[in-house]
Amino acid sequence: MSEVLQVGNKTIKSGEIPILLKQYGLWTQFVRGVIIDEAIADISLSEEESRRAVEEWRLQNKLTSLEDRDAWLQSQGLTIDQMEEMILRPLRVEKLKQAKWHPKADLYFIERKQSLDQVVYSLLRTQDQGLAWELYYRIQQGEMSFAECARQYSKGPESQTGGLLGPVALTQPHPQIGKMLSVSQPGKLWRPQALAEWFIIIRLEKYLPAKLDDAMRRRLVDEMHETWLQEQVQLVSKSQSVESPAPSKPL
Structure with a gap:
């Protein structure tokens, strides 16, 4: 079924979604999100990490009671599971960054040192x-x-x-x-x-001279991650552009 979403009186078909995302300036953000979701699919958190992250988020957003939480969920159109996934996602991304890029920080620092001094x-x-x-x-x-x-x-x-x-x-x-x-x-x-x-x-x-202290290592990990992510977005966007059928010419 090609009709996937009803917004007001407008029915949006699946093939129209990429076009609309680009028109609204949301395409890159959407692709980034999809790439990150795929990358963190196997990143797990302990029960304690999850509990602490959710509790901290609720306190920061002043959702101290179940009534406050439920009212917020209703206002956002989210389920409890979706809320928790939203809260835990940054923590899983951080774990990905540390696992993928932290071991490469020393060599990257040497490569980048002249521009960091x-x-x-x-x-x-x-x-x-x-x-x-x-x-x-x-x-x-x-x-x-x-x-x-x-x-x-x-x-x-x-x-x-x-x-x-x-x-x-x-x-x-x-x-x-x-x-x-x-x-x-x-x-x-x-x-x-x-x-x-x-x-x-x-x-x-x-x-x-630049020093590879904790703050610098954090900066380099973030930089390597962002460079990788931008490269992946470009690959996906290029592939999507190539695969998109050309608009038909009027008769």
Whole structure:
């Protein structure tokens, strides 16, 4: 039977669902959900884990009595089993992520480390080449501080912070600036460099190497999971697009 859903006076056929999901901007979210459900199908929770998660959720949502719970279920059009599945799903996803990606975090960290390292640096920019060299020599000789020069003469938003920027990942600044910072020692003052319409002066203040602590491991696990999930969504979407029949041409 092709008619699967009645919404008001509209009957929606199964073949129309993908089209409507895309029109409503829900296709990607739907596919993500299906992929995750398939991936966590074999992930189990203990009775204690399930009980604690449901209890915490009820307390957070102030559903402290059975009457409150039943009223909420009715308002959402859910059964108790569906509610519990909704509550436990994030916990099962977390278990999936830890099982699938946690063992790979060390190697991934090594691969990503250069882009995870952070720097604090000072930047000054001007379109006047002569002024750039004058300010460089003033800073170098200690006649003015970098912060004073940036506040008075820099033409970018960094003038509000005395030229100080960061901490930021080495990949965040312009590639030319990132390259200079990557080979700098803290305190190194670079001579004026041409960059687009600007002449810039930069100085590395601090180099903050990334560390594989618990917070970083958590971030990398989430990142690997999201990358995998996006790849799976693209594969499904591409496959669905290829398999969808082309619209018939009017006679």
